Amino acid sequence: CKKLDLAPTDHFTDLNYWTSTEKASQVLNTAYSQMMNDGYFFYNEGLSDNAFVGRGDNQGALSISNGTYDPSLGRLKDEWDKRYGGIKTVNVFLENVDRVPDMSDTLRNRMKAEARFLRAFQYFQLYTWFGDVPFFTKDITIAESRSIARTPRAQVVDFVLKEMDEVAALLPTKQQYDASDAGRITSGAAIALKARVLLYENRWADVATACEQLMGTTYGQYGLFNSYEGVFLPQNENNIEDILDIQYVPEYRAYSDYFDLAPLSVGARDNGMAPLQELVDDYLMTNGKAIGETGSGYDENHPYQNRDPRLTATIVYDGYAWKKPDGTTQTIYIKPGSDPDQSKKLDEYGPGRVSSPTGYYMRKYYDPSGGNNFLSGLNLILIRYADVLLMYAEAKNELGQMDATIWNNTIAALRKRAGFTDPSALNFNAGWSKADLQTIIRRERRCELAMEGTRIFDLRRWKTAEKVLNGWAHGARFGDPAIDNGYIRAAQRVFNAQKHYLWPVPRDERALDPNLGQNPNW
């Protein structure tokens, strides 16, 4: 006979958990892991006019971009649950970490600050999608969770900003951390997140101030990495440009999204998401002109010639020279009938096929060192220094303070790093109006940060979503020439400005908590 008082052999209980620094830090590690996942990171692009999810409904991106979703959509509840899951981890950590004996105050304070950053990040994501959300900074009981009401968005914004100021003062800079701590939240990350929060509120002066703080050295040393393509390569992880990222470890904590993103001929299973013609069209010519501008030199029959080098670093198009891990290249044949091996023609466009529904594939974040099925441990960057420069340029322009110096330090610097050499692409033109500059800066932002998951948030804060997320989204010019000049009609989209700027509170949540209420027109 066994005794009735049995203790688990593979779990800790409350009696023996909060006893060491190591165990406490493991709770914090969990909070890190909950910050963001690769699925959201990649497929959020499918919510925007940058890409189209044509197979299945990955991360709800098809339903949302088609405007056919309702509060029962799984993505809504999933995002809600995951974010609050991360908040709970932080609250439990903060409420128990003081129980740990023999822990240095420096470390304890640093870890608390890291945790508070992560909690604020979750709230930032929550209110950005949902608007007003349940808000609390102490772990709540089941009973409380069933009756909690939503806090106005503005209050949550204030909290996040206040937290960023406080934790920035407590956290080390990127350079102050040991190399083995690469990936931990830094004071720079706190200021960068603050800048982004302010950006989404259109608080331009504050954005500019925060960006200037980062352009100085108080919060760590940041700069542009010397190669645009290299920013996203595994050998350059944690480079000088990286401010905040999700850390991955080859083999041990890895993702394989590229299994559904890469061209099929290089080993992908199918195409889960494909870049759109609308994005491709926004890349400048090497002379700095937009393709539609007079004198741009754009040739619709050779659309990928003389384009912004970032296009090639981001998007795979017909005839693309795909650099393979062994250094050789392989041509990607997308145009129907172009593949010399017509028994395979894996990447060729065809309606209803499993290949890309737009005629484009992704390249940015392809990991040449990846394992089978593209299993990759490449870190995914949430905020990088290029973004800080773009935020600064945008803020300064909105404030009416854009000038050649700022231009040279921001847009021109980014273009130079990207590989533009033509002075007409690099030089500031004093004749540009504020509106001209707004167009230029927004386009620059789109191309620089394409496929990095930020576009949908920009459309929502610019309130341009109803313009660009309605009607046909297109693919390359492989379609019926009689329709839309031959550009593939990939998807018909609906964005209703009256309701779609906020996601609805998930159906199941409202069923469990009658005090949540619902967003307008849902």
Next chain:
Amino acid sequence: AIDHHYTTRLTVTETQVKSIDLVCQRRELSWVIASLQQQSGFAFVFSDDDIDTRQKISLNIQHQEFKESLQIIFTPLGIHFEMLNDKVLLRKDGATTLLPNPAHALVDGEVHGRVTDEKGQPIPGVTVQIKNTSKGTVTDAQGYYTLKFTGEQVVLQISYLGYDKQELATNGGTLNVQLKTSNTTLNDVVVVGYGTQRRVTVTGAIDQVKSQQLEGRPVANTMQALQGASPNLIIQQPNAQPGAAVNINIRGLSTLGDNTPLVVIDGIPGGDINLLNPSDIDNVSVLKDAGAAAIYGSRAANGVILVTTKRGSKTAKPLVTYNGILSVTQPHILFHPVKGYENMMLRNEAVVNANPNQQPIYSPDDIAQMKEKGDEEWILDAILQNALQQNHNLSVTGGNDKTTYMVSAGYLNQANNFVGPDYGLKRYNYRMNLTTEIGRFKFTSLLSYTHSDLKDQSYDAGFLMADAERTPTYYALKDSLGRYLTNDVLTEFNPLGILQHGGSSKNDNDNLFGSFTGELAVTKDLKLRGVLGGTLNANHRFIRVQEVDFYPKGTYGQNRNTDDYNEKNIFINTQLLAEYTKKLGNHNIYVLGGFTNESFTKRSNELKLKYTDPDLGTPTTGTVIDPGSTNTNQGTTETSLNSFIGRASYSYQDRYFAEVDFRADASSKFAKDHRWGYFPSISGGWRISSEKFFSRFANTINELKLRGSYGVLGNQNIQPYQYQTTYTVYNNMYGFNNSPVSGTGFTFSNPDVTWEKAATLDGGVDIGVFNNKLTASFDYFTKLTSNILLVPPTPGAYGGAVPFYNLGKVRNQGWEFSIHYRTGNQVHQEFGFNIADSHNEVIYLDGQQYISSGDEMQVILKEGLPYNSYIGLKRDGYFQNLNDIQNAAKPAGLDVSPGDIKFKDKNKDGVIDDNDRYVLGNPFPRYTFGFNYNISWKGFDLGMLIQGVGKRAMFIRGELVEPFHYNYSQVIYQHQLDYWRPDNPDARYPRLAANGSASNTNNFRRGSDLYIFNGAYGRLKNLQLGYSLPGNVAQHIGMKKLRVYLTGQNLLTISGVKFIDPESTEFKNGQGNGSQQNNLSVSAGGNSGRAYPTPIYYGFGLDATF
């Protein structure tokens, strides 16, 4: 209680009477008799039933005459004695004399004869015994017996299972006996918790299934054989793959978690019924109500299934029996794709319907070419094949007057219907059941060993099925070079390639079941019993994934995983019981009390390797250990349960019956203060047919009994340690600077978690008419389960895992009816029919409602509704024209077209949304029924079993409902052709529209009654046609019995849904795990037609007895 004989038999030596000296203080009468015998040389003959030899007396007899001594000793005890030659016959005063004619002298005699049945066929193996002695014999293969006896006349008791027992007096010579088939089951012994009862005394709702009902069926496990055998024993099969588990349920759903009944095998709880050899089973008792089950109080809330295996019989010659069935299993796919070119045309239609401006997928040329070329084999057909199944069993039974034995060996080989290197289940059973008596001790030793080898494909069967069925018939599986092809549907893998070369998952499990029971008859009435029993499972799983390359692209198993999983679990059950039986005149008293403990330990570990050697799967350069591997201490579970049990029953003249049961349990799953659960029950019975006033009806109504019971049962079926907050460390949760770090997850405790309780009220009536040829039973029950163990529905804002709470109440009520009729002399016929219903309702859920969804399927837990009722939108026909669309409510944001589904606007707000959801149906089967019919004539016999469900809503989603499902499928099936077109306005399905379009979203992405199908069915579960050789012919070839038969399973089905097996279910009953979601697991593909198909069996069987 079983009759108990105890007779002293002495050898007569001389006739001289001596004087007697006997002085003793409180010695047992048996000692006194022994002294008398020694001093006198007389033999004392008496029946132990008659004379209590354990009574203690004091004597002071000195030099008395023998006869006077006898008077002094026996007269005060009320014992009459007679002296006959060299014997003294003792009997109780008033008892009929042992020897009706004492004037005759006792001589040695012999009786011989033949025992036959009503048709004059000899019956071998019949027990012929001299009444009140242990002397007896059994008939031989021709039914002959010979028996020597001492004395003038004896009474022979002739008995054989299934026939009425006869008692005949004889003086010797020839005595032929014809036995009559027993028409009553009332005197059968029924196995109940911790004991047995005569059927007539049973007051609870107990069904007994006999081995005969399980025979001759080509089944792989016992539960399949039990389907349809007992009312409200509901068995569903989510997936028919060899080795797959079934859902077992008694009387429907009354709790919100695990509804699996407790299984007790040979008195030891918690056994795996699927590992039993069905041929070893003697009988199965299904305990349904509290009266019957309360003695298992702790986990009996879902009912109890008691399985008893076969034993040998006393003084029986060895009987060697062989049973074998060889059958072919034919996979039965009920849905089929349209022709390839039609598929192309219809897919174009879907695309153009979705958007008239979109380019069709296939050109007219493509379609014409396809039509000309003709179809390839549909991949689902190509990956399934007919398979063989064999069952062989050999058993030897027998015994002498002290010891019985049953030894059996069984072999099952059930090949899998998937094409590939011998996938399937092989099971080897060995069993040895021994009982022996040594004086007052009786020992029973049961030992069974089961080894099973299950070899499955290395990849999920549901995905293989899905891939295969979603591929249109224009894609070939292989090219002329023999390469496995991939295509626009099979984008990654080709299922045939995986099945044939992708490696396998092998389970080789050893199960040892043993129990040792020692029983001591302290007195005639009091028995002590100690049981030590348990099971040892040593399970091993070995998965080997092998790399397969496809053309033009795709590779399976690139990681070349080799996984080893080892698990050992030990379950030990200790029982100490005391049993007291007393008959006082017309009063029968029975008391049982005792203590039991159940201890369970499971330890497991798993080693997972990646990048192993392609040929051997062994570690090689580059091999890494997958971090998902676990150590033993990560896979250890321990539980313990202490229990006190008690039962007291009383009956008067087999007319009035009353019983009280009690059980108290302490479970390690709960904190100290909440550990104990108390489970009492009472039950009573009134056998009206035994009343004097009833005698005038007795000629028609032979048997009429009313029964009733009320009791409280418990459930603790949750994972352990929930009363403590637990922290679990997961490795590789995150990483810094490319070094993985661990993370910790936590589950907050519920220190108050305690027993779930079910109060059950049951009323029943048993009736037997026409000489008990027709018997029927009816039971009504109502059960209120409270403190239901449930993970409460918790808002996402809570943010974390929640333990079980005692929440909620469910009422479940229903009834069972069964009727049985047996008739005929030359032609024997037997009819049995049972039907049952159960209906549950969530009574209390703290005002909460909980909706769970699996894709479009949504089920709700809500007060006032049956457990997990389907909810969704209700269709109101189709939009037939634009006018229709303008005037009707539509889902917001969806631009619908004619031919799309119009939904009912429940709340009349002009918009179709979640507020318009209706309750669409109850997923649980109701009006479950079974009908069996057997007829035999001369040597021929025919038997059939029809089984089915009267009412059930079945939710089926996925490609079997939606053509070109999500673009993952590119197929439209024949049954989907009934879709809306202007000339087919009342179609079953809406118009075709491609994935992602507003029409598609409206029609298929909204959970609605489009997906609800009628799951009622009736199925010819088994049909058997057999022939037995006449006894003398069988004897001629050295056998006692030889029967050959043809058998078929699932031969014919009438169902409300035509394209999927109605027996398949979208729900899982939670086999052995306490997770809250386990009634809504869709992983088996049960609700999307991706489950391994239910096969049809055609078999040939042979039963031979030597």
